[in-house]
Amino acid sequence: MLEVRDLHAEVNGVEILKGVDLSVGVDETHAIMGPNGSGKSTLAYVLAGRPGYEVTAGSVTFDGDDLLALPAEERARRGLFLSFQHPVEIPGVRMDHFLRAGYNELRKNAGEEQLDPLKFDRLIRSKAKAVEMEPAMTKRAVNEGFSGGEKKRNEVLQMAVLEPRLRILDEIDSGLDVDALREVARGITDLSVPGTSTILVTHYDRVLSYLEPDHVHVLIDGRIARSGGRALAKEIEERGYDWLEAGAGV
């Protein structure tokens, strides 16, 4: 589904990704771990197409198409979803209106009929219920005045509505207490219909005990320093990143 080859990228002229290789197949869950500043979030942003994150070398294909040639919205319309580490507030814009606009863009792209406000209201209500969110929250302005946990849950709600095929979850566990994390993780698991792939970007092992990854990669200084299975994450939890950083010559 997703093939990343020797990806180099810079932000404000500083090279952050220095040759990342990653291959994500259908129905797979990959965890990208790494210390702060190793380029985890940059990788997530580059894949999602954030303006200002400049790819200087390498390639990324999504279903065989050149992903890097597409603007961010086009990537979203094709089924790539990024759950933000820090979801953005958009004052005055109602969540349900906002999401319906995005949802209908996706439908338009897929050649499907657009949903009118009434039908969409039914959809968002049922999805809110599924991710254990108060439907009334969807009538509030996008993320405005939401607590950290509410913002994360709101990301999961949007994911539930948009039904992406590739989910990139950037630090989905940050700002969540144990109970909230369990609920959010359950939401994510429940949404994993066949054909869905997931990239979990995380600093800690904690979230991985809820969302079992098939593959774990450790990103050190802009490169994948080591890949392995679930055991690698456990080892990092015990030993930290130092031993890997030493190996990577950092």
Place this chain on the structure above:
Amino acid sequence: MTNRTVQELAEQSYKYGWTTEVEEESAPPGLSEEIVRWISERKGEPEWLLEWRLKAYHHFMRLLGDAQLPAWANVTHPPIDFQAIRYYAAPKPKLELESLDQVDAEILKTYERLGIPLEEQKRLAGVAVDAIFDSVSVMTTAKETLAKYGVIFSSVSEAVKEHPELVRKYLGSVVPHSDNFYAALNSAVFSDGSFVYIPPGVRCPLELSTYFRINAEGSGQFERTLIIADKGSYVSYLEGCSAPMRDENQLHAAVVELVALDDAEIKYSTIQNWYPGDDNGKGGIYNFVTKRGKCAGDRSRISWTQVETGSAITWKYPSVLLQGDHSTGEFYSVALAKGRQQADTGTKMTHIGKNTSSRIISKGISAGHGNNTYRGLVKVLPKAEGAVNFTQCDSLLIGDQCGAHTVPYIEVQNRSASVEHEASTTKVSEEQLFYCQQRGLAREDAQSVIVNGFVRDVVKRLPLEFAVEADRLLEVNLEGTVG
């Protein structure tokens, strides 16, 4: 828009009532006592109105002689040659084109984006239109309905003839000729405008709009509007149009006066989209307007809502004099300045009676090289016990070449007053745009969503039909400004 279009088309062939006489002559350029007399005579005005105009004329000439032009606004423009303006012109037959193919492609694109139907596009662009609707019946129904309730809705010229006692009593009672430079000019040479009177206890059954008036166009330069809501009455008045309006007259100096008696309420909504000039600041309308309402009666309420997206320069401060006890004044504003536009707008709330309250919500959007200034005065006079004011001024910046300024004046002379002022300045952030894009919205649509969210508090006060237009208008006006 569609309803409106029907009305506008209807006006094309409506030939009964409300039309002012078709003038056959134009005055030569320049301003003199003779010109003022000439205008008054052409309009067949009574002696008292001529005297009123002349007083204003002499006052204006004194101000002009002393070079007392308003200088405090945060705007710049070359000096205006007041002797080069033609103060009275016969309505000219519009240049008629044969088809839309002859119309500037850019203009057509704008019409299309605003969703203006084809027939309507033709009318706006000056193409000959076949009136295909049953125009007379639409107008007749509206007139009959208003008449049934005793509502007077006519041109000022007609009201001078039909209801001289009302006009004489209220004309200049809120904005006297001596109020300011441009009000003096308007009082001397005003062409025409709307007159509204709502009888006691009547809730006006229709939203009154200038569209009802056949001769709304062409009287734009020195328009004068007077609205009186008698005891316990209510009226909602809509002014303007989202379609880009061109006018060869660069200077517009209108005056609007509102009077609300005991328990009356007036809601005045404006959408202004006059030609702003080109991207280099060439051309464009100077919109120097004096708008003021008087809450003359106890428990009366006046509310101004405006969406200002056009004009090269906007200089406008819809205000309320809170004279009656327990009266309320409101000002909700969205002002957009892009390209080389300059907007200096805000309000004055003058608390005079007891337990009066005022509320000000101002949303300024600056893009390109636009310069947006909020200028507001909240004044609490010594006898205004228990006055309450809340002011919120928010500015949104798009790009880094534009400017936003907030100039609040607060003068409180009574210790019991409560005056609150909040202000904020934000930028449309890269993060917000990307977040929207990540959910599937194109970058331009993302910006519209953010801007529409920013102005929500104001736009939701507009009558529904106007609100939809306002959103679309902002969207179209901000096209091409996204980074």
